[in-house]
Amino acid sequence: MKFEYSERMAEAIAAVLEMDGWDAEPVDEIGRIRFSVELDCKIREAECEFRVLDNSFLLLTGYWGITADQESHRDVIEFLSRANHNMYYGSFELNAESEQIRFRISHYCGEKHPQLTAEQIRHAIRISLATVERYGDGLLSVIMGYENPKAAIEQAEAS
Amino acid sequence: MAEPYSAEIAHAITQFLDNDDWQYRPIDTDGRIEFGVSLQCKLYHADCMILVRKDGFLMHTDLNLRADDETSREAVAEFLSRVNAGFIHGNFECDMTTGSIRYRTSHFCGDNKIAITEEQIKHTIYLNLSMVERYGNGLIAVLLGYQTPEEAIAAIETDN
Numbered sequence: 389m390k391f392e393y394s395e396r397m398a399e400a401i402a403a404v405l406e407m408d409g410w411d412a413e414p415v416d417e418i419g420r421i422r423f424s425v426e427l428d429c430k431i432r433e434a435e436c437e438f439r440v441l442d443n444s445f446l447l448l449t450g451y452w453g454i455t456a457d458q459e460s461h462r463d464v465i466e467f468l469s470r471a472n473h474n475m476y477y478g479s480f481e482l483n484a485e486s487e488q489i490r491f492r493i494s495h496y497c498g499e500k501h502p503q504l505t506a507e508q509i510r511h512a513i514r515i516s517l518a519t520v521e522r523y524g525d526g527l528l529s530v531i532m533g534y535e536n537p538k539a540a541i542e543q544a545e546a547s
Numbered sequence: 548m549a550e551p552y553s554a555e556i557a558h559a560i561t562q563f564l565d566n567d568d569w570q571y572r573p574i575d576t577d578g579r580i581e582f583g584v585s586l587q588c589k590l591y592h593a594d595c596m597i598l599v600r601k602d603g604f605l606m607h608t609d610l611n612l613r614a615d616d617e618t619s620r621e622a623v624a625e626f627l628s629r630v631n632a633g634f635i636h637g638n639f640e641c642d643m644t645t646g647s648i649r650y651r652t653s654h655f656c657g658d659n660k661i662a663i664t665e666e667q668i669k670h671t672i673y674l675n676l677s678m679v680e681r682y683g684n685g686l687i688a689v690l691l692g693y694q695t696p697e698e699a700i701a702a703i704e705t706d707n
Binding site for chain 2: 441444446462465466468469470472473475476477479481482483484492494495496497498499500503505507508511512537538
């Protein structure tokens with residue numbers, strides 16, 4: 389079965405990634421475009437994945453190699469809930485099975501008259517990276533049990 | 548002083564609300580447009596707020612519920628974390644201080660405000676409300692302690 393994704397949207401995203409010097413893999417058969425980024429926080433690297441759908445795209449940015457565990461699960465949920473509460477665009481999420489943490493941002497382009505600009509693609513990348521960098525150290529300190537979620541958020545948002 | 552929001556985006560949204568027969572409070576000086584909605588779930592009513600910014604807008608639907616103790620807040624946060632992880636657009640949020648719960652969708656237009664379409668405005672509003680309707684009853688069951696987050700999600704997925 390052919391997976392339905394907008395080739396036009398995928399081409400627009402790939403063009404912006406190339407123009408901006410991201411070393412991205414070519415779009416795969418189900419509309420995913422992946423690349424890695426080096427972060428400016430204690431977590432060194434994140435993995436980014438655009439998922440192109442028929443009328444929208446998502447950008448998922450996961451902290452590479454960092455997961456919550458049973459011991460930190462509750463505190464990580466509280467940390468992410470507090471982080472999400474005052475955001476305008478995108479949100480953190482925790483996969484209940486794998487315990488992986490990622491930031492998700494999406495953009496609805498439409499079906500009748502789909503609209504997507506380079507600025508909207510760059511905005512998704514910029515917001516995602518700024519957010520995972522801003523909360524990275526706090527998240528790590530909560531996973532390690534060094535800070536409670538409230539204090540870790542206060543520190544992250546003060547910087 | 549310049550308005551903290553885009554007049555073009557605000558105009559596009561109010562035009563959509565007018566054409567779609569919504570009753571709403573006119574936009575205030577901070578770019579807020581408020582209205583109430585009737586929902587197709589046990590939560591009969593919710594308050595909605597569209598906040599217009601310079602480059603986009605977001606919509607919050609505030610549920611008339613509160614996770615007002617540590618046990619219910621923990622269960623609700625777990626439930627919302629599990630459901631959020633499968634969404635494409637928007638997310639539920641719980642204020643971990645007050646226990647209030649809302650759903651947020653947003654749309655970034657960019658500097659080219661002409662890029663916003665009626666379809667995008669409709670999607671941001673209707674998707675928001677449909678998610679509250681879909682997950683509202685499960686959220687209440689978890690809030691009251693009648694179902695675990697896993698049970699509530701399984702029940703929602705069986706129903707739909």
